[in-house]
Amino acid sequence: MRRTLFQSYPRSLRPHFQHHNSFRLIPKMPLSSHVVPKLRDPSLFREAAFINGQFVQAKDGKTFDHAINISRDALKSFRKTLPRERARMLRKWYELTMENQEDLATLITWENGKPLADSRGEVAYAAGFFEWFSEEAPRMYGDNIPASVRGNRVVTVKQPVGVCGLITPWNFPAAMITRKIGPALAAGCTVVAKAPGETPLTSLAIAELANRAGIPKGVVNVVTALKNTPEIGKELCTNPIIKKVSFTGSTGVGKLLMQHCSSTLKKLSLELGGNAPFIVFDDADLDKAVSGAITSKFRSSGQTCVCANRIYVQDAVYNEFSKRLAEKVKGFKVVQDHVEDALRKGGTVLAGGKGLDHLGPNFYEPTVITNMTSDMRIHREETFGPIAALFRFKSEKEVVDLANEAEVGLAGYFFSSDIARIWRVAEALEVGMVGVNTGLISDAASPFGGVKESGFGREGSKYGIDEYTVIKSITFGGVDELQE
Numbered sequence: 001m002r003r004t005l006f007q008s009y010p011r012s013l014r015p016h017f018q019h020h021n022s023f024r025l026i027p028k029m030p031l032s033s034h035v036v037p038k039l040r041d042p043s044l045f046r047e048a049a050f051i052n053g054q055f056v057q058a059k060d061g062k063t064f065d066h067a068i069n070i071s072r073d074a075l076k077s078f079r080k081t082l083p084r085e086r087a088r089m090l091r092k093w094y095e096l097t098m099e100n101q102e103d104l105a106t107l108i109t110w111e112n113g114k115p116l117a118d119s120r121g122e123v124a125y126a127a128g129f130f131e132w133f134s135e136e137a138p139r140m141y142g143d144n145i146p147a148s149v150r151g152n153r154v155v156t157v158k159q160p161v162g163v164c165g166l167i168t169p170w171n172f173p174a175a176m177i178t179r180k181i182g183p184a185l186a187a188g189c190t191v192v193a194k195a196p197g198e199t200p201l202t203s204l205a206i207a208e209l210a211n212r213a214g215i216p217k218g219v220v221n222v223v224t225a226l227k228n229t230p231e232i233g234k235e236l237c238t239n240p241i242i243k244k245v246s247f248t249g250s251t252g253v254g255k256l257l258m259q260h261c262s263s264t265l266k267k268l269s270l271e272l273g274g275n276a277p278f279i280v281f282d283d284a285d286l287d288k289a290v291s292g293a294i295t296s297k298f299r300s301s302g303q304t305c306v307c308a309n310r311i312y313v314q315d316a317v318y319n320e321f322s323k324r325l326a327e328k329v330k331g332f333k334v335v336q337d338h339v340e341d342a343l344r345k346g347g348t349v350l351a352g353g354k355g356l357d358h359l360g361p362n363f364y365e366p367t368v369i370t371n372m373t374s375d376m377r378i379h380r381e382e383t384f385g386p387i388a389a390l391f392r393f394k395s396e397k398e399v400v401d402l403a404n405e406a407e408v409g410l411a412g413y414f415f416s417s418d419i420a421r422i423w424r425v426a427e428a429l430e431v432g433m434v435g436v437n438t439g440l441i442s443d444a445a446s447p448f449g450g451v452k453e454s455g456f457g458r459e460g461s462k463y464g465i466d467e468y469t470v471i472k473s474i475t476f477g478g479v480d481e482l483q484e
């Protein structure tokens with residue numbers, strides 16, 4: 001249902017939700033307004049591609065080729081920098097990002113539409129990848145491997161893979177790009193990042209901070225595009241200068257890019273779509289499970305790849321859980337206008353259930369639907385919107401089978417207090433990430449990525465840097481006995 005509930009287009013045309021006791025700071029403006037938000041530091045507002053340390057307007061598409069060549073040239077010296085030097089640059093970039101948290105959050109909210117509190121959280125999350133990988137850079141250890149050939153000694157070194165092409169989506173305009181640039185730079189790579197077409201301004205502001213952090217010219221390049229995205233994607237995936245592509249987005253586009261990459265056999269990471277199961281067992285703490293469901297389901301208005309998409313609730317607690325969840329959701333307020341009209345319930349809709357046309361075509365009520373069944377589209381497809389769909393189940397085996405029916409396997413959540421069940425179910429779920437008794441699993445320290453058609457590769461964590469390195473083994477021969 002992507003983009004049927006609301007478009008991924010800028011500013012106030014996005015749905016905004018808040019808990020009734022919080023206050024969102026988005027300035028009230030007409031929906032059609034194009035007023036540029038007031039930033040504390042207006043020089044962070046950039047509208048041109050960032051190439052070789054400068055903001056430049058594209059000329060007949062030539063700027064883009066130029067960016068790849070610039071990255072190749074910059075790689076020659078950058079790959080030789082000491083890991084400790086790269087660590088200091090990333091650390092400085094982290095500090096500048098946090099110092100400018102408010103301006104960056106303002107830009108995110110303006111161009112993406114998520115509530116300002118969410119945007120502030122995203123900036124901290126995004127900066128966390130610079131901080132984390134500043135600490136990983138000096139730890140690119142190799143191995144000393146006992147050889148199986150007498151007289152030989154084998155060691156490995158990790159080297160930067162080379163120029164990287166990065167493509168990221170609009171739903172996290174800051175964090176998706178820093179989660180790739182952080183480890184790439186830590187490893188000694190240079191990058192050409194294609195900013196999300198709908199939300200380029202945050203990426204460009206972060207690029208401006210790269211200059212201030214002392215990142216050498218040409219190491220980070222950010223190109224912008226909306227209409228010619230497929231051409232740019234193809235160029236990044238087929239140009240032989242680029243040795244690695246890391247993509248975050250939908251499974252369909254991921255499959256296409258993988259085909260393109262096969263022509264030059266690039267190293268590839270794909271962080272693709274999810275359809276997260278969220279399971280509530282009858283031994284769960286229901287208040288915690290409701291709060292976990294809200295965190296997971298409604299974070300960024302339901303538009304994260306790890307949002308709960310199918311909420312399975314065990315028979316004995318189904319009615320009580322549904323009631324408590326619906327109560328909470330009804331307490332949300334949609335920003336811009338107070339929605340005075342009563343939430344009409346029809347059939348099994350417990351809360352919400354319709355678009356807010358008077359706010360614009362892109363707004364939808366936070367919704368709870370009960371009595372879901374596995375033949376409904378939500379069971380198979382990622383909703384990417386604020387719809388909490390509740391399925392009833394009876395046994396552990398039944399729910400794990402249902403959860404694993406999805407072709408994708410990114411995140412899965414469950415609530416239980418039975419330690420043996422926790423191990424069993426965590427091991428059985430076919431996903432890359434499991435949240436147990438929590439609805440929030442995102443953390444720069446934790447490996448992020450999926451299985452099945454959610455892609456491959458891991459971002460963040462001690463594993464994230466491996467996506468940007470290649471292992472070289474070095475064998476020393478003729479290391480004989482000590483000489484007399």
Ligand SMILES: NC(=O)c1ccc[n+]([C@@H]2O[C@H](COP(=O)([O-])OP(=O)(O)OC[C@H]3O[C@@H](n4cnc5c(N)ncnc54)[C@H](O)[C@@H]3O)[C@@H](O)[C@H]2O)c1
Binds near residue numbers: 256274
């Ligand atoms: N696994 C993850 O970490 C993760 C994170 C965020 C979003 N996602 C997924 O992304 C999807 C939502 O984002 P979306 O709908 O904007 O995805 P999308 O695949 O349409 O777009 C993602 C990015 O790819 C670009 N793109 C689109 N077509 C392209 C092409 N032919 N060649 C090159 N680039 C192209 C877009 O401009 C954008 O920058 C959801 O499925 C969500 O689950 C996954």
Ligand SMILES: O=CCCC(=O)O
Binds near residue numbers: 175303304
């Ligand atoms: O949308 C996907 C990314 C969400 C996250 O990193 O928490």
